[in-house]
Amino acid sequence: MTWQQNVEDFGEEIEPGSTFRFECHQGLSCFGTCCATDVTLTPYDIACMRRHLDTDSHQFLSAYCVTCVDALTGFPSVLLKHKEDSTCIFLKSHGCNIYQSRPSCCRNYPLARVIEHDDKSGKRLTRYYLQRRADYCEGLGTGPEWAIDAYCEQNGLGPYEKANDIFLQIPFAFERLPFSLKHDKEVQTMIYQAVFDFDNFFEKYARFGPTTIPADDYEMLATVASITLNLIKRTADLKS
Template identity: 30%
Template sequence: MTESDKMAGIDPVRLSLDSKFNFECHPGVKCFTKCCRGINIILTPYDIVLLKNRLQLSSEEFLALYTEPQLLEKTDLPVITLKLLDDDQKSCPFVRDDGCILYTDRPTACRYYPVGTASLMHKEGADDDGFYFFVNEPHCLGFEEKKEWTIREWREDQGVDIRDQVNAEWTDLIVRKRSFPPNIKLTEQSKKMFFLASYNIDKFKEFVFNSTFLKRYDIDSETVEKIRQDEVELLKFGINWLQSILFNNGNFKINNSSPESPDS
């Protein structure tokens, strides 16, 4: 379940990929854009890459202008939420009366709506990757429309299946940390590294290529070239590195010929 869904007090009813529902959102629906106001949207790492590129900003500029940090419940991990406008409705900065000005690059949470998702990875006894539920907000009239979907069709139509693939290891990392006992805390340095690799992709790239990082770790030349040229590959690389330094669960090998620290 997303953090925004929890804050809304939504009680999920488990749905499968083949569960059916009626829904459509368009300017003719009276509540159009109401779901874009008074919201709490957690941005995924891939959301930030797409949005900062769409706005032609660096990741650091985007974070400063359009986001706010929060600590995610039961994880002690920093997450990024969209900074809302200081208007009467607490609107998304990208919504207008006729819709979203960044619609093709809208965040994953917006794409899923009115469907929510909950991950079960690293939950004892889990036999799948998660389940789905409806976000039944009283103002939403989209459920009264005639267009029928399955959850599977909705995910594909909205492009969340692709985004979930990119964010899968990051989501798994958060679920893994949530399962830890409350007394196990991350160091401030670990939180900074999590924030850097998850959200500030441009600064993380500088860290990898302009520090002793590539001397400290044994990274093959093909991977180095991939992450130099492709931000999505760099993002996946960074999340895998986080798995390694936070949970000793990544594919990173220390280069024993170098005494340098990765934090150098």
């Protein structure tokens, strides 16, 4: 499943101010079933996980991820690899082996956070949905009652949302390229390297400009986003 399909695969919308019930714990017969679904990563997810695992983006992508290109939009996506038993590469018998740095969509579950962008006004609208296709999940509809904000805070989503919102500028800008450019392999590779293999990209880019890699992951991704938006603009200008 690609990034776009994943975003579109949401269920029942939760209106602001309303609540939902959810509780997950070891011992449930469904424990780990949710970790057999596709997990699409954002650049900030990769930044946090590669730091936790003391590696760089290039090694992380090669060891733990698969990449694909959305057939419709042409935008590259990165997903966590599955093991032979179809579960996530990080799922162990005790649960998630990288729980502290688990990615945004695992933190959000059972919510799906969807951002809509209005090209005319430039405004964004954030909606939350209770994910569908999770009828195996025994935790849905049980346990404590959560408001969306409290659930996001409990799961440490603040920094992820801030960084992911910056990243979203890139697919939105990419979407405006002509069809032939969106489906040009060289353009797709350039975007993939800049956005997801950022450590490698920075090392190469640093030779051509004064930019050094910011130590803070949020600052680093904000710089990557700004460079990538510039690349998208230059690509559109050069090929038009």
